[in-house]
Amino acid sequence: MKKVLFSFLVSASLIACTSTSKDASISGVYNLDKQVIKTDGKDSAMNGSQIKMYTATHFLWANLGADSTVNFGFGSYVLKGDSITRTSIYSSRILDTTNVLTYSFKTTEKGYSQIVTNKNAAGKESQMIEDYTTLAAKTPASSDLEGAWKQVNTTVIDKKDTMKFTNIQYKVFQNGYFMFVRRFATDSTQKTFKSGFGTGKYTYNNGNLEETSDLTSSQKYKGVKFKIAVKFNGKDEYSQSISDSTKTYIETYSRVK
Numbered sequence: 001m002k003k004v005l006f007s008f009l010v011s012a013s014l015i016a017c018t019s020t021s022k023d024a025s026i027s028g029v030y031n032l033d034k035q036v037i038k039t040d041g042k043d044s045a046m047n048g049s050q051i052k053m054y055t056a057t058h059f060l061w062a063n064l065g066a067d068s069t070v071n072f073g074f075g076s077y078v079l080k081g082d083s084i085t086r087t088s089i090y091s092s093r094i095l096d097t098t099n100v101l102t103y104s105f106k107t108t109e110k111g112y113s114q115i116v117t118n119k120n121a122a123g124k125e126s127q128m129i130e131d132y133t134t135l136a137a138k139t140p141a142s143s144d145l146e147g148a149w150k151q152v153n154t155t156v157i158d159k160k161d162t163m164k165f166t167n168i169q170y171k172v173f174q175n176g177y178f179m180f181v182r183r184f185a186t187d188s189t190q191k192t193f194k195s196g197f198g199t200g201k202y203t204y205n206n207g208n209l210e211e212t213s214d215l216t217s218s219q220k221y222k223g224v225k226f227k228i229a230v231k232f233n234g235k236d237e238y239s240q241s242i243s244d245s246t247k248t249y250i251e252t253y254s255r256v257k
Contacts, residue, residue, distance in 0.1 A: 136175035
């Protein structure tokens with residue numbers, strides 16, 4: 001009887017260690033390894049590169065398709081047991097339309113896996129299965145920049161001219177990585193828009209920010225190190241300034257809570 005009880009306790013302990021607890025954290029940076037859509041018993045693999053970040057309260061993901069198309073999503077989330085409920089704040093597809101999605105989640109040796117179940121108008125069910133690998137350790141915040149931000153103002157100084165405008169841009173700093181996503185007008189008519197993003201590693205020390213993109217929708221900036229001056233206005237707002245040979249770009253961000 002004692003041997004049976006001991007075996008049961010060991011088995012229960014192992015199961016508990018491999019399942020997701022209600023207090024689990026998913027904060028970190030992840031690379032999408034595999035994405036498969038199951039429909040009518042058939043599997044179809046998706047191509048492209050995708051990075052996803054989770055702070056303690058928000059998520060941000062961006063995808064660069066094989067055809068160079070860009071998709072992204074930003075919002076808040078709640079992790080409870082073996083499921084995530086995600087609320088969209090802004091995305092490349094539905095813009096600022098609110099969308100709530102709940103899907104299953106489980107940790108793996110490499111990172112985590114998620115399964116999203118959908119039904120079309122005819123009631124036919126499909127599943128999208130995604131496997132992610134952790135890119136950054138789940139460590140405490142390493143700088144005052146860590147967290148989720150929204151751009152609230154942009155100033156461009158060109159010699160004697162100063163122009164101010166607002167882009168739709170979100171940015172996350174997490175565990176030594178950064179990512180920004182944006183939607184911007186392609187011309188002065190403000191009628192045609194395009195999506196873009198960049199993600200990679202960063203360092204920050206005493207107002208000096210350095211960013212290097214590993215994956216970006218603008219290939220000319222891949223691998224380029226940017227040195228950016230940062231100035232905080234309280235803990236929930238900061239401005240960053242970067243200059244080239246002719247212009248200075250000043251962007252102001254507000255922390256998303």
